[in-house]
Amino acid sequence: MTKQLVNIIRIPILYNILDEIKHLFSFNICCYENPKNFLAKVKGIDIKNSILILSNNHDSLLIKDTFKNDILILDVLPLKLEKILDKINTTLIKQTYFSQSNLNIKGYELDFNSKHISYLNKKLKLTEKEIEIILFLNKEKNSQNISILEKEIWGYASKLETHTVETHIYRLRKKFKENFNDDNFIINFDKGYKI
Structure with a gap:
């Protein structure tokens, strides 16, 4: 920041x-x-x-x-x-x-003081990591691969196979699908993820 x-x-x-x-x-x-x-x-x-x-x-x-x-x-x-x-x-x-009270991301209002994202009177509670992922992907113009996300969000660059990033993004995408019926908030590309 x-x-x-x-x-x-x-x-x-x-x-x-x-x-x-x-x-x-x-x-x-x-x-x-x-x-x-x-x-x-x-x-x-x-x-x-x-x-x-x-x-x-x-x-x-x-x-x-x-x-x-x-x-x-x-x-x-x-x-x-x-x-x-x-x-x-x-x-x-x-x-x-x-x-930090209201940040507009793709039509959603992110309030990271209360750790909520909302759209059309629906609210979704987010974790600290989910907010970090959203903020990082939102500021980047290009899709971000797993190793960059590991380094930027978790602070480590690992050569070991890990599913931490995929698991967090899978859960976050699932939350958006269930709460807002939105499959395209975080888009999965061959080379990584993008908002």
């Missing part, structure tokens, strides 16, 4: 402090001198997995129409670093939760 990004505008001291300890974070950080530099840099780029930290409301007004993500305004400084990190982490967690 791509790391979330924290964009900091007009607060270089905060960026410098966070940059010193960035190895402790599960997010990346960027710094911009002003809102115009930020907007020029992100123009045409998908930045849905990010938040923005500003020093004042005026900058927020300049960016709000272009930047649809979460904006933190630190207009009451100084703040303890602990409080700033709490605000950043809370915002990132909230953003992750909402981004």
Whole structure:
């Protein structure tokens, strides 16, 4: 999964402090001198997995129409670093939760917070591995063979014959057939599987 990004505008001291300890974070950080530099840099780029930290409301007004993500305004400084990190982490967690609430895959709504996939008022409970398989196959354009699935989903590359992948996919396809009458959610090709 791509790391979330924290964009900091007009607060270089905060960026410098966070940059010193960035190895402790599960997010990346960027710094911009002003809102115009930020907007020029992100123009045409998908930045849905990010938040923005500003020093004042005026900058927020300049960016709000272009930047649809979460904006933190630190207009009451100084703040303890602990409080700033709490605000950043809370915002990132909230953003992750909402981004995972509804993912559309082939007309189905996948909510991997509740581990359900639904279609036309029918819901199907999924396991963690089933979600991983669906997400992996969904992001790949080409069919994926068993050894790639073993490596990417289970984390091992085995030369031994194993039926783990086939068994999981067989069960998942069976669930879709029984619950949604869909034989084509995961398609079986000679060279592997595809959504």
